[in-house]
Structures are given as C-alpha cells and as structure tokens.
Amino acid sequence: MSAKVAVIYYSSTGNVHKLATAVAEGAEKAGAEVRLRRVPELAPDSAIDANPAWREHVEATKGIEVATLDDLSWADAYALGSPTRFGNIAAQLKQFIDTSGGLWQQGVMANKPATGFTSAFNTHGGNESTTLALYNTFHHWGSLIVAPGYADQVVYPAGGNPYGTSHAGADAPSEATLAAARYQGERLATITARLQAGAE
Numbered sequence: 001m002s003a004k005v006a007v008i009y010y011s012s013t014g015n016v017h018k019l020a021t022a023v024a025e026g027a028e029k030a031g032a033e034v035r036l037r038r039v040p041e042l043a044p045d046s047a048i049d050a051n052p053a054w055r056e057h058v059e060a061t062k063g064i065e066v067a068t069l070d071d072l073s074w075a076d077a078y079a080l081g082s083p084t085r086f087g088n089i090a091a092q093l094k095q096f097i098d099t100s101g102g103l104w105q106q107g108v109m110a111n112k113p114a115t116g117f118t119s120a121f122n123t124h125g126g127n128e129s130t131t132l133a134l135y136n137t138f139h140h141w142g143s144l145i146v147a148p149g150y151a152d153q154v155v156y157p158a159g160g161n162p163y164g165t166s167h168a169g170a171d172a173p174s175e176a177t178l179a180a181a182r183y184q185g186e187r188l189a190t191i192t193a194r195l196q197a198g199a200e
Helices: 015-029 045-049 052-060 069-074 091-098 101-106 127-141 175-199
Strands: 004-009 033-038 077-085 113-120 166-168
Touching: 004 015, 004 069, 004 091, 004 175, 015 033, 015 077, 015 113, 015 166, 015 175, 033 069, 045 052, 069 101, 077 091, 077 127, 077 175, 113 127, 113 175, 127 166
Parallel strands: 004 033, 004 077, 077 113, 113 166
Antiparallel strands: none
C-alpha cells in the first residue's frame, strides 16, 4: 500500500510553490500518492496588484486545487510550507491550520508523519524559526515530525538546514535547494510507508 501525502502550502511570489512542487516530486518518487494543494489567498487585490510578481504567481497557480480539511483526513502524511512572516508562518497557512480544530479533536492528524519547509527574503530572515513554529502545530496535532536532518549529503549544498528545506533570497530556489526539497519529500514518504508496513 502506497503512502498518501498531502503537500499543503502558501506562496505569494512563487518560491515556496517551487519548494512544494519539489517536495511532491520527491514523495512521488518514493511511490506515494500526492495531493499538491495551495491554501486560499487572504490578501486584498490592492496588495497583490502592488507587487507584479505576486499578481503573476496568483494568476499562474489558479489551476492548483485549494486545500480543504478533506486533504488532512485523506493523507497519511503531511508536508506544509510557508514563507516567513516576522519569523513565523504566513497568515494564509495559519488560517487554514486554525480550521483543523474539529479534526484535531477527533485525532485525525495524530501519529501521522509531518514535515515543513520555508523561504525568506534574507539569509537570516527567519527560516529556522518559521519551520520550528510550524512544528509547534505538529506537536499539538500529535504528528510525528520527520525532519531531513543530515541524513543525506544533499542537505549540505542547500544550506544545511536540518529542520526542513529553506530558501533565502528573492530569486528562485537553486537546483541544490530543490534537490534537498525532493529528498525531504522522498524521506517523508519512505518513512510513512515503513510505519504503515510495520502496522500491518
């Protein structure tokens, strides 16, 4: 039985979207069935239109399905991604997380592997704190955090973040960073499949 992985993210100008796509590719490489989902945009059109890259990304990703609570119920594992916002996750992803209370009370997310990834404009713009803040949610959900650690050499050329793949800068993520994201998705799916096999 293949693992079912939900890759749920928010991206304003596209960098986290690229990371999410790479994580999904890695999970699929490991044999997982993947749902790539974006959370709803909350910003007003006036804010989006003030940044051409933001508007371009919104238009370019309209075809990606919007995340729902059904995606959380469906999945055996989660990969959540967000840009940094003052060292924390973006309001758009947080709003989606905040709707999961009913599922949390039912224990839907408990004992399921989960991992996180992020992007910041500056090298020290909050990538680690954002990922760790995201992991607070996983602790409360009762999920099993699957960080990349230094379990593969591919992590080092991408900046060596053991908490989760992170990108720093306004430019698109490098191939080294995308490779680390693919590894993170593959690791999540592989560990999920091992847990499923052990439970059978």
